[in-house]
Amino acid sequence: MKFDNIIIGGGLSGLTCGIKLAEQGKKCAIVSSGQSAIHFFSGSFDLLGKANGEEVTNPLESMKSLPENHPYKRVGLDKIERLTNDALHLLVRSGLNLNGQADRNHYTLTPMGVMKPTWLTLSDFTSFDQKDSFPWKKAVILNFSGFLDFHTLFIKDGLKKFDVHAQIKTVSMKQFDAIRKNPSEMRSTNIAKEFDKENAIEEFAQKANVLSDGFDVVILPAVFGLFNKTIADKLKEKIEKPVLLLPAIPPSVPGIRTQITLRERFQELGGTYLLGDNVEEGVFENGRLLEIRTNNHGDIKFEADQFILASGSFYSKGIVATHDKLYEPIFGLDIDGDSNREKWFDEKIFNDQAFMHYGVKTDQKFRALMNGEPVENLYVAGSVLGGANPLKEGSGAGISLLTSLHAAEQILK
Amino acid sequence: MKKEIFEPYNVSDNNFEQCVKCTICTVYCPVLEVNPDYPGPKQSGPDGERMRLKDPEFYDEALKLCLNCKRCEVACPSGVKIGDIIQSARIKYSKSKPKLRDMILANTDIVGTMASTFAPIVNTAVALKPVRKVMDSVLKIDHHRMFPKYTGLRFETWYRRYAEKKQQEFKKHVSYFHGCYVNYNFPQQGKDLIKVMNAAGYGVHLLEKEKCCGVALISNGLIKQATKQAKHNVEAFKKSIVDKKMPVISTSSTCIFTIRDEYPHLLGVKNEEIRNDSELATRFLFRLIDEGKLNLVFKKNYKKRIAYHTPCHMEKLGWSIYSTSLLKMIPGVELVQLESQCCGIAGTYGFKKENYQTSQEVGKPLFDQIENSKVDFVATDCETCKWQIEMSTSSKVQHPISILAEAIDVESTMKLWQK
Amino acid sequence: MNKNRSKEYDVIIIGGGATGAGTARDCAMRGLSVLLVERHDFATGATGRNHGLLHSGARYAVTDHESAAECIEENMILRKIANHCIEENNGLFLTLPEDDIAFQSQFVDACSSAGISTEIIDPKLALRMEPSANPDIIGAVKVPDGSVDPFRLTMSNALDAKLKGADILTQHEVVDILKDQDRVNGVELFDHEKKEKAKYYGKIVCNAAGIWGHNIARFAGVNINMFPAKGSLLIFGHRVNKMVLNRCRKPANADILVPGDTICLIGTTSERIPIEEIDNMYVSKDDVDVLIREGVKLSPSLATTRILRAYAGVRPLVAADDDPSGRSISRGIVLMDHKERDGLEGFITITGGKLMTYRLMAEEATDLICKKLDVDKKCETANIPLPGSEKSDETLNNVSQKVYSINGITQKSAKDRHGSLAHKIAQGDENEDSMVCECEGVSIGEVKYAINELHVNNLIDLRRRTRVGMGTCQGELCACRAAGLLCESMEEPGKAKDDLANFLQERWKGMSPIAWGETINEIQFTSWIYEGIYGLKPDNN
Ligand SMILES: Cc1cc2nc3c(=O)[nH]c(=O)nc-3n(C[C@H](O)[C@H](O)[C@H](O)COP(=O)(O)OP(=O)(O)OC[C@H]3O[C@@H](n4cnc5c(N)ncnc54)[C@H](O)[C@@H]3O)c2cc1C
Ligand SMILES: Cc1cc2nc3c(=O)[nH]c(=O)nc-3n(C[C@H](O)[C@H](O)[C@H](O)COP(=O)(O)OP(=O)(O)OC[C@H]3O[C@@H](n4cnc5c(N)ncnc54)[C@H](O)[C@@H]3O)c2cc1C
Ligand code: SF4
Numbered sequence A: 001m002k003f004d005n006i007i008i009g010g011g012l013s014g015l016t017c018g019i020k021l022a023e024q025g026k027k028c029a030i031v032s033s034g035q036s037a038i039h040f041f042s043g044s045f046d047l048l049g050k051a052n053g054e055e056v057t058n059p060l061e062s063m064k065s066l067p068e069n070h071p072y073k074r075v076g077l078d079k080i081e082r083l084t085n086d087a088l089h090l091l092v093r094s095g096l097n098l099n100g101q102a103d104r105n106h107y108t109l110t111p112m113g114v115m116k117p118t119w120l121t122l123s124d125f126t127s128f129d130q131k132d133s134f135p136w137k138k139a140v141i142l143n144f145s146g147f148l149d150f151h152t153l154f155i156k157d158g159l160k161k162f163d164v165h166a167q168i169k170t171v172s173m174k175q176f177d178a179i180r181k182n183p184s185e186m187r188s189t190n191i192a193k194e195f196d197k198e199n200a201i202e203e204f205a206q207k208a209n210v211l212s213d214g215f216d217v218v219i220l221p222a223v224f225g226l227f228n229k230t231i232a233d234k235l236k237e238k239i240e241k242p243v244l245l246l247p248a249i250p251p252s253v254p255g256i257r258t259q260i261t262l263r264e265r266f267q268e269l270g271g272t273y274l275l276g277d278n279v280e281e282g283v284f285e286n287g288r289l290l291e292i293r294t295n296n297h298g299d300i301k302f303e304a305d306q307f308i309l310a311s312g313s314f315y316s317k318g319i320v321a322t323h324d325k326l327y328e329p330i331f332g333l334d335i336d337g338d339s340n341r342e343k344w345f346d347e348k349i350f351n352d353q354a355f356m357h358y359g360v361k362t363d364q365k366f367r368a369l370m371n372g373e374p375v376e377n378l379y380v381a382g383s384v385l386g387g388a389n390p391l392k393e394g395s396g397a398g399i400s401l402l403t404s405l406h407a408a409e410q411i412l413k
Numbered sequence B: 001m002k003k004e005i006f007e008p009y010n011v012s013d014n015n016f017e018q019c020v021k022c023t024i025c026t027v028y029c030p031v032l033e034v035n036p037d038y039p040g041p042k043q044s045g046p047d048g049e050r051m052r053l054k055d056p057e058f059y060d061e062a063l064k065l066c067l068n069c070k071r072c073e074v075a076c077p078s079g080v081k082i083g084d085i086i087q088s089a090r091i092k093y094s095k096s097k098p099k100l101r102d103m104i105l106a107n108t109d110i111v112g113t114m115a116s117t118f119a120p121i122v123n124t125a126v127a128l129k130p131v132r133k134v135m136d137s138v139l140k141i142d143h144h145r146m147f148p149k150y151t152g153l154r155f156e157t158w159y160r161r162y163a164e165k166k167q168q169e170f171k172k173h174v175s176y177f178h179g180c181y182v183n184y185n186f187p188q189q190g191k192d193l194i195k196v197m198n199a200a201g202y203g204v205h206l207l208e209k210e211k212c213c214g215v216a217l218i219s220n221g222l223i224k225q226a227t228k229q230a231k232h233n234v235e236a237f238k239k240s241i242v243d244k245k246m247p248v249i250s251t252s253s254t255c256i257f258t259i260r261d262e263y264p265h266l267l268g269v270k271n272e273e274i275r276n277d278s279e280l281a282t283r284f285l286f287r288l289i290d291e292g293k294l295n296l297v298f299k300k301n302y303k304k305r306i307a308y309h310t311p312c313h314m315e316k317l318g319w320s321i322y323s324t325s326l327l328k329m330i331p332g333v334e335l336v337q338l339e340s341q342c343c344g345i346a347g348t349y350g351f352k353k354e355n356y357q358t359s360q361e362v363g364k365p366l367f368d369q370i371e372n373s374k375v376d377f378v379a380t381d382c383e384t385c386k387w388q389i390e391m392s393t394s395s396k397v398q399h400p401i402s403i404l405a406e407a408i409d410v411e412s413t414m415k416l417w418q419k
Numbered sequence C: 001m002n003k004n005r006s007k008e009y010d011v012i013i014i015g016g017g018a019t020g021a022g023t024a025r026d027c028a029m030r031g032l033s034v035l036l037v038e039r040h041d042f043a044t045g046a047t048g049r050n051h052g053l054l055h056s057g058a059r060y061a062v063t064d065h066e067s068a069a070e071c072i073e074e075n076m077i078l079r080k081i082a083n084h085c086i087e088e089n090n091g092l093f094l095t096l097p098e099d100d101i102a103f104q105s106q107f108v109d110a111c112s113s114a115g116i117s118t119e120i121i122d123p124k125l126a127l128r129m130e131p132s133a134n135p136d137i138i139g140a141v142k143v144p145d146g147s148v149d150p151f152r153l154t155m156s157n158a159l160d161a162k163l164k165g166a167d168i169l170t171q172h173e174v175v176d177i178l179k180d181q182d183r184v185n186g187v188e189l190f191d192h193e194k195k196e197k198a199k200y201y202g203k204i205v206c207n208a209a210g211i212w213g214h215n216i217a218r219f220a221g222v223n224i225n226m227f228p229a230k231g232s233l234l235i236f237g238h239r240v241n242k243m244v245l246n247r248c249r250k251p252a253n254a255d256i257l258v259p260g261d262t263i264c265l266i267g268t269t270s271e272r273i274p275i276e277e278i279d280n281m282y283v284s285k286d287d288v289d290v291l292i293r294e295g296v297k298l299s300p301s302l303a304t305t306r307i308l309r310a311y312a313g314v315r316p317l318v319a320a321d322d323d324p325s326g327r328s329i330s331r332g333i334v335l336m337d338h339k340e341r342d343g344l345e346g347f348i349t350i351t352g353g354k355l356m357t358y359r360l361m362a363e364e365a366t367d368l369i370c371k372k373l374d375v376d377k378k379c380e381t382a383n384i385p386l387p388g389s390e391k392s393d394e395t396l397n398n399v400s401q402k403v404y405s406i407n408g409i410t411q412k413s414a415k416d417r418h419g420s421l422a423h424k425i426a427q428g429d430e431n432e433d434s435m436v437c438e439c440e441g442v443s444i445g446e447v448k449y450a451i452n453e454l455h456v457n458n459l460i461d462l463r464r465r466t467r468v469g470m471g472t473c474q475g476e477l478c479a480c481r482a483a484g485l486l487c488e489s490m491e492e493p494g495k496a497k498d499d500l501a502n503f504l505q506e507r508w509k510g511m512s513p514i515a516w517g518e519t520i521n522e523i524q525f526t527s528w529i530y531e532g533i534y535g536l537k538p539d540n541n
């Protein structure tokens, strides 16, 4: 099967890359062994939240202080601003509604009740300009009875710091009776499926309106709109007070919707999305990757002019650790990381862990290195790249989006 | 580079331990969504397996509510074979004995042989109200179900009488695993396959003796018998593939999936020697075209708007791309790709009275999609999906091979390789 | 701030390990007024950091006849009085090709002279009984080994002591021993919760602080010759073996594989460490590598089983008083009457021994205490079952037999964990049945029961009572749910967040030495959830 470009990994980077290339008329395929990290998304795309231990207000400015091998630096700071715009437009064209800008972080409230800096936030969620003030004085935090994955007391505690008077109330809905009977299934995506059917939203809004009488804002878990893309807006219309949604324990309802939205965009552009298939190995000749073999397709080879590796970090098995080594499991590419496992970890879990920086080694053009030599037509993008701790920096989605767009541009050149 | 060089020592080999508890699988399980009595893929699969290893008493009969659709496996980012774990647990731990009804439903070939012999009688009988009542109340086969009609002239008989001789005229040959459905209920599909393969220059042969692939036996817990049939089939496939160098193709995604994957994973029947050369006809044809070894010529006047439904096992195999690619090659076809969703029948599952409601609720989103798609008909690779969709929607269903058979210009196609 | 409590107890017992809790129970059963103090939580010392092997005594038969005889006797008693804390798995002593098969007969003889029943088994049959054993074995002997859950065992003793009138203080550390000339008359405690000190008085102070007994003795001005021996272990993700597997040779590194609850444990290493390091229980890379290398010889499938954690404990070994070098270390029970030994009245030390001889240790200590107090009551702990092990309640047995029961996992797990006390856990109510921990099947009801009745101060305590966070995901999903519930009962959300952070840190401590394969994937995922999405920090206030 012949394509112009084949992308390994269907997460945020793979899809961004695929959409960009398909928009330019390329015949693309994405092969993904399973669902990706977008399924756990908080609802915000981070660009840079922290640099050198300091909280960042202007990511574009603060990027200058990052180390030289940081992916942003390797993309080139001269290109970054343009790429951030491209990324935003690509996401908007795909059908996502987003707020935020690259030269000034805004804040979102986490389920621990603290403000976190970020770049682009789905319009479901509320973006705050200030980190130390909260626009409302009296908040009602609503939870569904029996729902353990939303931590109302933590939120209430967090809001104390903003001098907000918060009260916790629970709502009972007979639509959830069935899932509540199952001890492992009163979870956010199952609640969302009930709301998706649209027959619960009216009743819920009525209850919420009664319970929020006398309060300025209604705080709810983000369980609205899994497959149904309009339900979150309907909810906000029907509730008389402003609604503040906060993430619950993953999987994330808005995250899954985001994944579906991007995947559909890619498919509408003619892209082929193969889920549940693992890329097993590649055939190389003269420093070029000719074709890849996958688990499902066996002897039917997948050929392309260029390939993009967007297979994610450890969590997605883009890189693998065993007791005595680190490796990239598909092609055996060079790894930027220490093979001595004693170097991987810090004994304090909240410290900067070395392994979070590990990834596949590339040349300046983001082409993968194999035995020290670049593979001419194999680009690397997203969290499979090393050189940064996206968790500590708050740069996860930013690195994925920008390095994928950068890779796509190299291909389109 | 070969993966073996890495030799991941002390990384778990126990597939269920790869689970990182992300809970994604439960989002995509069609049963969980409609039946809260089901513990869900994560609990039934990796979590439950660990408990069962502690104490088999943790086995829960509710696991039989699993459709074995494998949609959880497709979604899992960690490569956990959740469906296999659940089915294996049923095989290993279930104490409940299959009911008479389950035996009847499971033995598709024996029942088929009897039924097709007396086809007119059986067909009218199962359609009669009193008979259906008995089936419903005594056998617990849901009365809403229409039984597929049994044919009077079995495919095998037809083949021996009318087609066998002609197949020798070709230079290249394949074997055809037709499966029970083609044999007893819908020989036309087999005839269509022969038409298409002949056009492509291949003679089509039957296996020395094929037995039902056993998928229904497995899902109804008749494991001994399933294993026996699996062993028989693997031997029959070997005779074709290894001895005669003839690949085996099939038109049923479920049969081929069972033979390739469930035999080794669930029944422990080894199939390495035959696995690669056992596949679907659409994949076989696609490969020929992809490698430039075959060109198909289509009729000018074939114009249809068709929706393709991806059966669960095709989703798992990842092979719907072959069927849809072939359909897209037909100039007059406008293909609508339906969002991949389970139709709810899952073989014999939906025939059981206790599952009827679950089955229909699972399928509802798909039925809605179909009703809204305004197509001439639906295409799909699985016969049970066909029954379910035809029963539950106003749409007719055709197999991609039958569509090709209708759209192909046989003579022009043959000319291309004959010269 | 100094508070002085006026009540004088008959006995103050220091240390909430199995020995201390067992002694508290025994004393309370004999009618004494008891105060049990523990600096952290129950079973946070050696009791919670061992192998969980219910020794048949076979392991010591050749080298230490006395210990072996004690073990088998206690083994039979615990089967009766603590059946919900033990699993009667039986054990095999395997001879590998590299071991000397001649040792087998010496071993069998030694066992029978200690009263341990043995059965020599054909290796082929042994493999059928225990398919996970190394297929190359050349000999196998069956012995009545078992597994014991130290958390449950200690908790049941503490619970029973409390039911019989004992006062219990956890999070209270002894910082000094109070004396009136040659007589000990109380302890000074530091309350870690309230951050304040208080004095408590007792006629007798019993030092059951395990290896830390060394420090306690110092406070009293006496010296005990302790030799800390650190041992490391690995926890595997699921039960590989049904029977305990031992090497049939003289005790050495990593030669026992114990199945327990949902997991199995390989151990141990043994290394003398300086007394200053007894609170620093890291597991080195070399320890991990040795454990895997040797463990795989017992059961090859360990090489392909996920490792959940590594941890280490310190054995409280005592050298004979006339041997300061520690060459003649006893593994037996050490009971010291400091009146006899050092001329200090009102102070005794009970240490050494093993987890599984805790009851006997408690009996000996209590006999001495009673003698000193002139109380004449017989020990009954060998006959009266612990709470949870009373004749089991019929209704509970039906739980797993229901054909369709989506609550089956939580109900059966609760019964396995709490024995007959499981009836105290609300069931059949959707508000209580929902799962907090999906790996170990812990319901809201069980968490609430533990919080209300089992002395829980924080998430880590909760884990010891219920197995929340002990499964494959090591707290990834359940920690937050449990923190929410704990928070509800305590109404101190700020503290609960720090508690959650501490919990994750505690889990990480055991994961980091073995964080490769699935574990590194899992920890990356967990960190993203808590630090990334939730914005949790090590210090949240
Ligand atoms: C729990 C969690 C929450 C996060 N939340 C946020 C957030 O709120 N905001 C933010 O900015 N960032 C967040 N991140 C960071 C996130 O990692 C990145 O933002 C981004 O989603 C990474 O995208 P990716 O495409 O590079 O990798 P992934 O999303 O990991 O995708 C990699 C894909 O490759 C596939 N794959 C791997 N190997 C193969 C193979 N051999 N063959 C075929 N396919 C393969 C995998 O199945 C997977 O689908 C979060 C990360 C995690 C884990
Ligand atoms: C690696 C290893 C493996 C083992 N395997 C087994 C086995 O398989 N089977 C078996 O039977 N035995 C085994 N043992 C032995 C067994 O664990 C111990 O002998 C037994 O647990 C000791 O219990 P204890 O109550 O005496 O001491 P500990 O459990 O250590 O209890 C002492 C308690 O005192 C508390 N404390 C300390 N200082 C103070 C203070 N100042 N104030 C208040 N409280 C204080 C501590 O917090 C602790 O909780 C093993 C030991 C080790 C180290
Ligand atoms: S195989 Fe299908 S029905 Fe069974 S658990 Fe997986 S998704 Fe659910």
Ligand code: SF4
Pocket (backbone or CB within 6 Å): B018, B019, B020, B021, B022, B023, B024, B025, B026, B041, B042, B045, B046, B075, B076, B077, B078, B079, B080, B082
């Ligand atoms: S999707 Fe896979 S990794 Fe995630 S919970 Fe399900 S089985 Fe486990």
